[in-house]
Amino acid sequence: MKINSSHADHVSHGGHGGARPGGLSVSESGYTLEFDSTILSTGTQTVTFRVTGPDGQPVTEYTPEHEKELHLIAVRRDTTGFQHVHPVRDRKGTWSVELALEPGDWRFFADIHPAGHDGTLTLGIDASVAGQYDPQPLxxxxxxxxxxxxxxxxxxxxxxxxxxxxxxxxxxxxxxxxxxxxxxxxxxxxxxxxxxxxxxxxxxxxxxxxxxxxxxxxxxxxxxxxxxxxxxxxxxxxxxxxxxxxxxxxxxxxxxxxRPDAASQAAPEHNTGxxxxxxxxxxxx
CATH class of the missing domain: 2.60.40.1930 (Macroglobulin (MG2) domain)
Incomplete structure (x- = not known):
């Protein structure tokens, strides 16, 4: 089964032509990702947040993408602990979701398409989880x-x-x-x-x-x-x-x-990109 993707534009939101990936900013096009707390406890817990729009108010209307209004990705900065979840939104625009978090520095991504906006956005925010941090090698x-x-x-x-x-x-x-x-x-x-x-x-x-x-x-x-x-x-x-x-x-x-073909195994070059x-x-x- 070969399935090409029509969503290669997720590589670069906002028409940057692939030069810049998403999720590097907490705010884009007037939309901002706001966590109720960016200092979290260890273990399973409920995390709450909202997305505010250009008017400063929580966004309450979204265009669903891939069957969901919002996709939340959580990953520790050492790239462990990956979780892809779908929070629940109340009528006032506050999202809540249960996550299992280990100590360390975490990055959270909200993948959304606010109603009326011309495309999808990926907003990112850092949070710290208290406890002894044991970063894992890549x-x-x-x-x-x-x-x-x-x-x-x-x-x-x-x-x-x-x-x-x-x-x-x-x-x-x-x-x-x-x-x-x-x-x-x-x-x-x-x-x-x-x-x-x-x-x-x-x-x-x-x-x-x-x-x-x-x-x-x-x-x-x-x-x-x-x-x-x-x-x-x-x-x-x-x-x-x-x-x-x-x-x-x-x-x-x-x-x-x-890049060599699969049969060739040349040594990697350093400091050349x-x-x-x-x-x-x-x-x-």
Missing amino acids: SNDTRTAHVGAYTVTLDGELAPGEASDLTLTVSRNGRPVTDLQPYLGAYGHLVALRVGDLGYLHVHPESAPGDGTTEPGPEITFMATAPSGGTYRLYLDFQHDDAVRTAEFTVRATSATR HHHGHHAQHAQH
Whole structure:
């Protein structure tokens, strides 16, 4: 199943042509993400926040994107703890959601399309979770993820400023999964975060379940554009047997002109901004 994404524009909100990912700012186009507290406790808790509009008032009308008015992504700054959740909004515009948080510095992303605005926005905010922080090292190049009995493999390269296909293949106990269930209107949901500043790429398959051509696995293919070279963490959400699971990868965006084919393994170059794609690193989740 090959599904291209019509949402490559999530790489750059506001028409920056891929030069700037989303989620780097708490405010954009007059819309601001406001948490009731940016100092949080350890463990499972309810987090509340709102999005204010150009008039300074909480936004209460949204255009749903991928079946939800707001997608909230939570991730610790060391790229662990990824969570993709869908808060509940009250009539006054306050959102609430239950999250399980470990000590450390966290980044939260709100992916929204305010009613009347000309497109989607991704707003980002930092918060601190109290407690002893044990940051984890970034995983090495990872093209295979294990999630319980499931194995997900990643094929394809991220290229700075170039659209490219990323194909993820899902199997369980060594057998291809051919009955993936729709999740948020698709068979997969992919988030990529740029390591260093957690610049946010959010990509969905273009084809949809039930369109007569899209098969429910084992392959899910996204079209993505990296805004720059560097290391990215990729988080794939997929649903099977009525449960949503997340597979994580580390990928490095490399220049197509310097990237060898899969059979070639040249040593990576340092301090040039060009690295060989087979040594990629990944988001996300």
